[in-house]
Amino acid sequence: MASYLLKRLGLSLAILITAVLALFSLIYVVPGDPATIALGPRATAEQKAVFRERMGLDQPLPVQAMRFVSQLAQGDLGTDILTKRPVLDLVSAALPRTVVLAVVGLGWAILLGVPLGVWSALRPDGWTDRLIGIFSTSVIALPSFLVAIYALVVFAVMLGWLPAIGAGEAGDPADQARRLILPAFAIGVGWVGYMARLVRAAMLETLSENHVRTFRAFGVSDLRIALRFALPIAMVPVVAVLGVGMGSLLSGAVLVEVVFARPGLGSLAHDAVMSRNFPVLLGTVVVTTALYVVANLVADVIAALLDPRIRQEA
Structure with missing residues (x-):
């Protein structure tokens, strides 16, 4: 290892x-x-x-x-040409908000998408499988910025259930959590369908193997087989895809932050582009790239821990 x-x-x-x-x-x-x-x-x-x-x-x-x-x-990202502040300070202040948004958006998508994929795999070609398939394909095709705009109009403007813009008052976790709901929903909704389809495909492949048939012959229930034996194997490609997909998740977070006026890396990069503030733009891009590389590294390590064959092949 x-x-x-x-x-x-x-x-x-x-x-x-x-x-x-x-x-x-x-x-x-x-x-x-x-x-x-x-x-x-x-x-x-x-x-x-x-x-x-x-x-x-x-x-x-x-x-x-x-x-x-x-x-x-040496840890120096340069100096903002407009405010003369170190770029590292600006990025450090914006980075936690973007990371929290990405983690929460991806987290709720996994919590919903993985059970939907398992349910579809246990009942393939049934009416629930078809409904989940239609739902999954539909939400995958939705751009995150479009979901953000409609969520803003419906839930914040028309219904008034949730706040529209901003990241919340400092020191008020409840307000920050309420203002995180719509952005996290916007960037995570597409991943619900993606997780469901990916888990379903990996589970069906695993459930068709010989050792699974052996478990069934000894009377082990399908649910126990799925959760105890098939799901850990099926999560290996899911983890790998999550690492590769971090780039699209961060790009979606950038657009969503602009729509909801959240002070994160996305808003910082957008303002830098509009003002041609190259040091700030370069600093945000470098940090975003580093996040993507680190996410892939973590995904590879987790996949290797789940599947020893990956370590042996490497």
Whole structure:
């Protein structure tokens, strides 16, 4: 297991460095002059030149990239060109809200999607299986930002059941929880159907194997077989997909945060794009990429713990 973990750590580090360099290059070819945005349209050419020199924007792109990687290794994400605050402080303040939103959204989707998948696998081709299949396919096709808009209009504006925008008052967990319901619902509803279909397929494959037939021959109930033997095996591909799908989950969280005006990484990145605030944009993108890499690493490790064959193959 230690050898497998070291290999995964090395691969994750290589992926992160490559992604950071690629994203750095892409961000700095976006149209827009940070000097003009920071100093205003009335700034002289000399003032802009001094600003670019102080920020290192007058250097070639490879030099800027290597300097950024060097600073990143020391925990420095740069400085906000508008507020002059460290980007690390801005990202650190926004990161917990985005992580909580993603975890809660994915958590309720798993709690609902996995039982639906197990129920469908135990009664394949029945009327409940067909209903769950129709529901699953329907919600998978719904974009998270569209669900967010309709949830905002229906439950916050028309019915007035839940608050519309914001993340809640600091120090008031009840208010924060109420304002988390709609965003978490918006990013998690598509994953309910995805989890249900994935668990159903994995369970049907496992339930058709010879050792399951042996259990049935000895009188073991289908429910016990499903929960005790089939479900742990079926969760291996589910865990792997969750790691890969973290990218789409985070991108959905970005859009949902903008819709509900939640002060998270999504709103921070959106404001940085609109103002061409490249250091803040790059900092949020780097942190989001790191979250994605870490999520994949954790998913791989959990899958290896659930299935020893993965460790042996590695």
